[in-house]
Amino acid sequence: MTRIGYAAGAFDLFHVGHLNLLRNAKQLCDVLVAGVVSDEMLREVKGIEPVVPTLERAEIVRSIRFVDQVHVETSPSKMDAWREVGFTHFFKGDDWRGTEKGLRLEQQFGEVGVEVVYFPYTAHTSSTALRRALEVITTGSTPQAASAV
Secondary structure: OOOOOEEEEEEOOOOOOHHHHHHHHHHOEEEEEEEEEEEEEEHHOOOOOOOOOHHHHHHHHHOOOOOOOOEEEEEOOOOHHHHHHOOOOEEEEHHOOOOOHHHHHHHHHHHHEEEEEEEEOOOOOHHHHHHHHHHHHOOOOOOOOOOOO
């Protein structure tokens, strides 16, 4: 059976944590599909304005050698992504492990035979930290609380 992996994220302000997720995911599947969350979904679900537009983020991710395909997410439901892509494995940072969202994903995906695999979250580098640094550089002031990407 072909193992189809799915690793989703905003992939805005692409950094080593994103690269690690994709690299680790590819080692555990035959085909890796990267889910790039659309600008609209980032605004609606996370309340953030992406720095890099959807199509550019998709092109950046598509160019990474570990990625076989890119799927742009236009729904907040990972089950919708599963119905559209048909993946067998879902990859996520371990900051989701044991959380309400993580447990709900595990339960939903378990019902359709999708294995959820967690990888170590790269805590020292995040899009949120990069956003904060950019805010300080461009305005000279510390930004208000930002959501993690």
